[in-house]
Amino acid sequence: MQEFWNGKQVLITGAGGFIGSQLTEELVARGAAVRAFVRYNSRGDTGLLKLSPPEVVSQVHIVAGDLRDSEAVRRAVQGADIVFHLGALISIPYSYVHPREVADTNIMGTFNVLAACLDAGVERLVHTSTSEVYGTARHVPIDEEHPLQGQSPYSASKIGADKLAEAYYRSFDLPVVTIRPFNTYGPRQSARAVIPTIITQALTQDTVHLGSTETLRDFTYVTDTIAGFLRGGQAPGVDGKTYNLGVGREVTIASLAETIIGLVGRPVAIETDADRLRPEKSEVMRLLSDNTLAREELDWQPQVPLEEGLRRTVEWIAAHLDLYRVGVYER
Numbered sequence: 179m180q181e182f183w184n185g186k187q188v189l190i191t192g193a194g195g196f197i198g199s200q201l202t203e204e205l206v207a208r209g210a211a212v213r214a215f216v217r218y219n220s221r222g223d224t225g226l227l228k229l230s231p232p233e234v235v236s237q238v239h240i241v242a243g244d245l246r247d248s249e250a251v252r253r254a255v256q257g258a259d260i261v262f263h264l265g266a267l268i269s270i271p272y273s274y275v276h277p278r279e280v281a282d283t284n285i286m287g288t289f290n291v292l293a294a295c296l297d298a299g300v301e302r303l304v305h306t307s308t309s310e311v312y313g314t315a316r317h318v319p320i321d322e323e324h325p326l327q328g329q330s331p332y333s334a335s336k337i338g339a340d341k342l343a344e345a346y347y348r349s350f351d352l353p354v355v356t357i358r359p360f361n362t363y364g365p366r367q368s369a370r371a372v373i374p375t376i377i378t379q380a381l382t383q384d385t386v387h388l389g390s391t392e393t394l395r396d397f398t399y400v401t402d403t404i405a406g407f408l409r410g411g412q413a414p415g416v417d418g419k420t421y422n423l424g425v426g427r428e429v430t431i432a433s434l435a436e437t438i439i440g441l442v443g444r445p446v447a448i449e450t451d452a453d454r455l456r457p458e459k460s461e462v463m464r465l466l467s468d469n470t471l472a473r474e475e476l477d478w479q480p481q482v483p484l485e486e487g488l489r490r491t492v493e494w495i496a497a498h499l500d501l502y503r504v505g506v507y508e509r
Contacts, residue, residue, distance in 0.1 A: 194225020245287025424467025
């Protein structure tokens with residue numbers, strides 16, 4: 179795999195994000211020439227790339243823009259061999275408040291990436307999906323043939339993006355692979371996600387406030403997800419296909435919180451906060467992946483057990499609490 183990436187011209191949208199910033203680092207380490215597309219702001223803020231080692235960032239060509247700007251996307255894609263499209267608005271609570279912005283960014287932003295990649299003749303586009311597109315599991319484990327259910331504006335926007343990617347493969351032979359992570363977690367993740375929410379509160383407060391604690395999730399450590407993205411960019415004969423990246427182990431949020439509290443090593447209570455509950459018909463109650471296809475066709479399998487990944491994440495967040503607004507409900 180190391181030799182494959184050496185010298186490749188790679189564009190990453192969403193490179194300032196939790197997964198994107200660490201994917202950027204990994205590709206630089208493998209010798210790729212990386213262009214990082216980040217959302218423009220007047221502060222010149224590159225997101226979580228600011229946490230990357232300076233010697234890594236100095237090798238990255240940072241391009242600021244907006245996925246909704248087709249010309250900005252077209253210019254960013256020019257000259258790329260492989261494109262990783264991770265850019266999106268990913269917050270489910272935010273999608274209840276601003277559904278149009280989420281739809282515009284995730285659907286039309288993806289359309290712009292697809293159109294630019296087709297025009298540029300890229301070798302492969304790796305498109306990012308999410309397990310949220312499945313909604314509450316109708317059968318478990320969830321394979322890639324499971325029905326898609328738009329249980330939030332966010333999940334509906336990602337279904338739309340996934341279907342556009344499928345259409346561009348079927349209509350125009352665009353070499354696109356869809357990677358569908360199940361609840362990635364690890365260092366750098368924001369408190370918008372449940373694991374950092376639990377950890378930051380457990381480290382600093384006597385009570386952890388959560389939404390639903392009975393939902394079941396399948397958590398994948400970030401390095402395993404990144405390995406799946408790399409395989410999606412490299413593996414032969416996988417164009418037009420979708421791959422689940424999940425461990426295949428489910429855990430309730432209540433059990434997850436108890437495990438984290440045990441790792442933190444101090445007595446902490448757990449309480450349900452009504453403000454954090456999703457609308458009843460929108461809550462996804464159960465996600466459990468079938469990763470057979472990724473194992474067989476991408477030669478991918480998760481390496482980091484949940485307990486070990488949680489230990490690493492607790493240690494990282496404890497050392498970086500200044501990055502979090504502890505106790506604030508992040509949408």
